[in-house]
Amino acid sequence: MATTSGERIATLDIVRGVAVMGILAMNIVAFADVPAAYFNPLAQTVAVRTDDLLTYAGQFLLFDGKMRGLFSFLFGASLLLLSEKMAPNLVRRRLMWLLLFGALHFFFIWWGDILIAYALVGFLALAFRDAGVRALVIAAVVLLAIQFALFAGMTFYSLSLQDAIAGGTASAEQLKSWEEMTRDIAMPSAARRAEAIALYLGPWTSLVHHQFTEKAFMPLAGLFGVGWETLAYMLLGMASLKSGLLTGAWADRRYWRTALIGLAIALPAYVVALRFLFRSEWAGPAIFMWAFAATVPVRPLMVVAFACLIILATRRGGALTGRIAAAGRAAFSNYLGTSIVMTAIFYGWGLGLFSTLGRMELAGVVLATWAAMLLWSKPWLDRFRYGPLEWAWRSLTFARLEPMRRQAAVAG
Template sequence: METNKGERIATLDIVRGVAVMGILAMNIVAFADVPAAYFNPLAQTVPVSTADLVTYAANFVLFDGKMRGLFSFLFGASLLLMSETMALSLVRRRLFWLLLFGAAHFFLIWWGDILITYAAIGFLALAFRNAGRRGLVATALVLIIIQFAIYVAMTLYSLDLQGPVLSGTATADQLRSWEELTRDTIMPSPERRAEAIALYQGPWTSLVHHQVTEKAFFPVVGIFAFGWETLAYMLLGMAALKSGLLTGAWDNRRYAKWLLVGLAVVLPCYLIALRFLFRSDFAAPVVFMWSFAAASLLRPLMVVAIACLIILATRRGGALTQRIAAAGRAAFSNYLGTSIVMIGLFYGWGLGLFATLGRAELALIVIAAWGVMLLWSKPWLTRFRYGPLEWAWRSLTLWRVQPFRR
């Protein structure tokens, strides 16, 4: 992110680079298999191996929600910086174009888009740009409690339905509600799985038709159901920027303190959550309680700890750090580019690998994708001022073609 003097805050680029790579570690499952497999490793289409379960556990502790949270922190921090260095009308125009990019991503490329949510919530976050650190943190905590309450309500709803379903006394309406609740979060029925595989192994036009007709309001529902947490993270990112956390202004001792506190509090809770999830065979109420509700309270502190770890680990710079920073400077291009590459690998109009690989195998693809991000971003930015999509976004925001080559 550039300051008003045209200089970049290197720490933000580095943390953003780690975040955009880390997001793929979780999103890869949503690209490659039925939606429920994201939350429940037992829902993957191919037989589950021990390596798949180990991969799930590692991702659950280290990546699930944390990279999205970290990215949201950075988005809030970037909004604050832009509001300080650009006219507010330009910032809003930038969010408007992000909304359109997100809509194109959602309807034409992949159902898991987060840009629509970021753009919509970003307009709300701008209202808090002048708030103090304490006010930002306090507001964020209230929003997180609201999000927690929503997840608890989902847990209670699943408990209310599960009893009649398991006992065989459920009405037709209860069975329908149970199927709608669990097909994308716990376990799809054989019929739903077959439908999903046929859809994603089919032509691109069928996917677009499905998004436009069946999932058109999915982003709107997501904003109202899960946007509380996203706004909270953006506000915490603003507070983290104002405090100096995200600019690298803290000394090593302070970063180490928050890293150790975060890990000491959060890691045991995540290990307890894993125990409950595995012992219940990922029963719906347990997934909603631990993967959704409990995690919503734990994630903010874990995101802070991860940010501190990244900053400490990259203090001395070096070739790898420079490449991570470049990946962060081209994060928009890397995010959307990853979607295009992944659906090309997994969907039927491409290589058609959908529903054919387990989590451990998908982890190898993630590592390869990380390598590509690190390899292309730095040489590109040596020759050009921006990543290709960053340049388009900037040109549209300013409504004039920006210089591209250095």
């Protein structure tokens, strides 16, 4: 099967399309409810039903971290391709513009931006572009070990704080640390929930003010918190491209074997983690242990397995595959466009549906948004060379207006 369309590698577009759609399956809760509801299903504002818990279980097993991982893999692979086609200064300029897009996204649209981290980590990833597959994998394993150690340290520290609080010996400093660590994962108090709802249902200017004053350093804190894993995934994406995994060059049997091995190791680990999360009722230390630390070693195996299965499922092409690839070619527009549409649906400056839907209802919003991505991306790219934001990003990188419309075929 041919894997390229012009200068593009079609397989990369397909996997990227699945990833940008799948990211919304997790982010939807962060758009629609108080921050703690993302990690703790019991924290959702509407009454928790059995179908909400089942939806959470499906999100945790199939989407949590995996779609972000796929997206990071693809970013690393794309960065490698760009570094082979563009002068180094152009690649760095492209990352600088991505950083600006990310800052605009974070401060003016939505607090869950990943573009700032991708741009900053991307500068580090460029240093590995000439490394071989083995060196890239070794570097990624080291970075994942650091990430695991960081989360394990957070787990033990949170347990010590919990014990001190339960024993009545916690100092004021320890109480403050506990508050800061569990603010966005613990069950919110009635006052905190009301404060969050008032913020997100309030005017847009209040949200922007909140981002600049209360959350201005959140991207840097997040970079330290998960940047190790993000860089590891970018390097694994480079290794996957160089090895032929992401180009579709492997035989079916090799894809099947890799996918089955990855799932056989990672899926049971996720099931165990999910079981302990349910048993603990999402206590703070349990989230740090089972949702954060325990998943770090096995998540890359799940990401690789999903990439293999996506490639296998789309090898023969077809109408749906073409639409998924188009969504991947317009991934930047789809990612930022989704933030605009979701905040328009849930925030007070739009329809104001914040904190009114449970996880099951939100799954319906996700499916509708997926359909919209598939419906608009291909017709647009049939007429134009790039997605609208891809065109803007490219034009800014080259400091000129890039041609947008496709030329009509000339009859001969």
